[in-house]
Amino acid sequence: MSAGRKPPIPTVITFLEMRAAPPLPDLPPPLKRVALLRAENPTVHFYRYLYDAVGRNWTWVERKRMADADLAAIVQDTRVFVMVCHVAGTPAGYYELDNRKPREVDLAYFGLVPEFIGKGMGRWLLVTALRDAWSRGPERVTVNTNTLDHPHALPLYQRLGFTPYARREVEFDPNV
Numbered sequence: 001m002s003a004g005r006k007p008p009i010p011t012v013i014t015f016l017e018m019r020a021a022p023p024l025p026d027l028p029p030p031l032k033r034v035a036l037l038r039a040e041n042p043t044v045h046f047y048r049y050l051y052d053a054v055g056r057n058w059t060w061v062e063r064k065r066m067a068d069a070d071l072a073a074i075v076q077d078t079r080v081f082v083m084v085c086h087v088a089g090t091p092a093g094y095y096e097l098d099n100r101k102p103r104e105v106d107l108a109y110f111g112l113v114p115e116f117i118g119k120g121m122g123r124w125l126l127v128t129a130l131r132d133a134w135s136r137g138p139e140r141v142t143v144n145t146n147t148l149d150h151p152h153a154l155p156l157y158q159r160l161g162f163t164p165y166a167r168r169e170v171e172f173d174p175n176v
Contacts, residue, residue, distance in 0.1 A: 011169070014166075017140055027123065083132065095126075103140065104140045110129055
């Protein structure tokens, strides 16, 4: 292994789904001055900022490795919804719904920037994302997570109605 490179990390990816909209709690935003706005046709630079701000601590690197044109083709697709949560004008997190497959919505990315973790925002934002996903009329909503993600991610997905349908063990390369 060359100097400065991190070794591969054994990782388990869990794939989850919902086949019907679950009963979701009515949750008010836990903080004041919360706004949720769609980043319509987001620039690659802005998207990479969100992706890194939310995912840096959880080893999100896949989209850092993508060519700008390939990333733009995804996040600027009219069937992909990048919803940015702001608290008092500051980006606090985001979720991304990918509606490119017929009758399916994938919660492709979801998370908070570190300063907003532990304040009740995660559950509220996930419930909001699920309401948004089901409002698009799918037959199935999917998400995946892995053992490098926040330790509460998998239990939270399951508490809100997702069920695992597959698991895969991989050697994750953390090097960007």
